[in-house]
Amino acid sequence: MKTLVAIADPGLRELLWPESVTIKLATFSEVDFVTAGEPFTSDDLAERIGEYDACITSWGSPLFTPEALARAERLKVIGHGAGSVASIVREDVFATPIAVTSANGVLALSTAECTVSLMLAGAWDLAGNAARLKRGEWSVPFRDTVLGLTGRVVGLVGYGEISKHVIKMLKPFGVRILLYSGYCPPDEAAEQGVELCGLNELFERSDIVSIHSSWTPRTEGMIGAEQLSRLRDGALLVNTARGAIVQERALTEELRKGRIYATLDVFDREPLPPDHELLSLPNALCVPHIGGFHGLLKRRLCDFIVDELHRFAKGEELLGRVTPDHYRRLTPR
Template sequence: MKTLITIADAGLYELFWQESTLNKLSSFSEVDFIPLNERFTSEDLSERIGSYDACITSWGSPRFTPDVLARAERLKFIGHGAGSVASIVKEDVFDTSIAVTSANKVLALSTAECALSLMFAGAWDLAGYSNRLKEGQWSNNNRDTILGVTRRVIGLVGYGEISKQVIRMLQPFNTRILLHSSYCTKEEAAAQGVELCGLNELFERSDIVSLHNTWTPRTQGMIGAEQLRLLRDGALFINTARGPIVKEEALLEELSKGRIHAALDVYDIEPMPADHKLQAMPNVLCLPHIGGFHGILKRELCDFIVDELHRFVKGEDLLGKVTLDQYRRLTPW
């Protein structure tokens, strides 16, 4: 078989294509790469795709347009060495016999670890204590307390690979986990050890709320003043999903009261302006969208896809296969 790698960015190439990964792929497929640091469009892909059985993509790869699919006479596998495949394919790919898979399971581990880190950083007010120490303020052991994570009620909004990993990572901390999701069944919730509940109920009962929904027309602005007002005093709100899922003005209004805290990795406008109001709030920890930055896991994205292709060749089930139903839940490109 023949595989085309459509990653033109030299930095990504160096990160993803370790010698062991390339050797693994070369053991069962001929491999071709597009030129590095040269513009490679869907039109270019259309001209080349006809002689390949598989294509491995990542950030910056060209989209599989109708013309590309029409000329992909041999293509049976598209493997995306990243998270969402929305930038690579449209729904029409699911009308073909091409298997679509992604390394979202790997990337989800990184984002879940970031969310958990924000839980602890926010619940322990690490940024606040660090800043106050720089100003000469020491802690008061007889008076100070922190929210903490152990034995707290954690509310997760959205159920996918990331929230599944967050649930697993929280197991040692004896937390009670509430989940709001339209896609998790009662049976699966019971198997995960979480309690399904309504959105407003989750905000009302949780000490920490962590957002994990995809950003779609249905979820845009789903978190607003009504939900944020329900958070108890001292609660922590975390967003590692997408900024527009939350009504930012409502979040700013509630945070300005000083009664809740937030730890955020995503925003309405990215990059976030240095003079943004969130940056000046002492009860907010802001990060520059680093959820997928875990170095080891990032290097494993294409290695996972190579393993997926090998499973496909051997007729085995794909671990990262994307179905039409799953695609329709993705954040649009």
């Protein structure tokens, strides 16, 4: 077996690719690397890929164009050491014998932890309380309260790897979980201990709503003024998915009323301009798209992919295999 590691960014390679990963891969495959710090394009990939059985990619790796796929005569597997593979392959890859696998399950655990952190931060109004303390204000124990997380109703919009982890993480808090998804059958919902319901009903009944849908043409703008107006006073909206799923203008208008709270990791425009109104609203906590930043988990991404390649070489099932159906549900950008 011969593998090309198509990760050219020096900093990213240093983060994702410790020497131990090279040693592990070398036990069952020859290993070649693209030159760190030099551009590596889809044309470059097409020129080189013909001699390899496997290719490992990550953020910034080139797209497998039709030309690259046509020249990939030996290629049997593409392993993506990141989340969505939509920037690396198009749907035409599934018309070939090439298997595609991703470390999305590893990265999902990081985003799930960020989601629950933002739930807690918003439910306890940590940003607001910190700001009040800096102004010299102190709490009044017999008067002040927070939403809190324990015992609340949490609504999840979208069902995938991240929301599955979130469900597990929320169990110790004794929450009731509502789920809006067309991809979770009733028997699986029952097994997960969640209640399936409609989108509007979820917004009406939830104390906390967390967005986990992929960003696709179908989901873009799916959360608007109608849904946001159904949130009860004091409710919290959490978004670690994609900004475009929630209509940002409608959310800003609802937050201006001071009726609800929001903790946001994603936005319509990224980076978020420093003069954006969301940053000035006291009931909005905004962070710079950090959901996948868990350092320990990030360093496991390519290690997982090397394990996937080893499983493939031994004829075993790929744990992160991307199917055509799964691909169609991915965030395209």
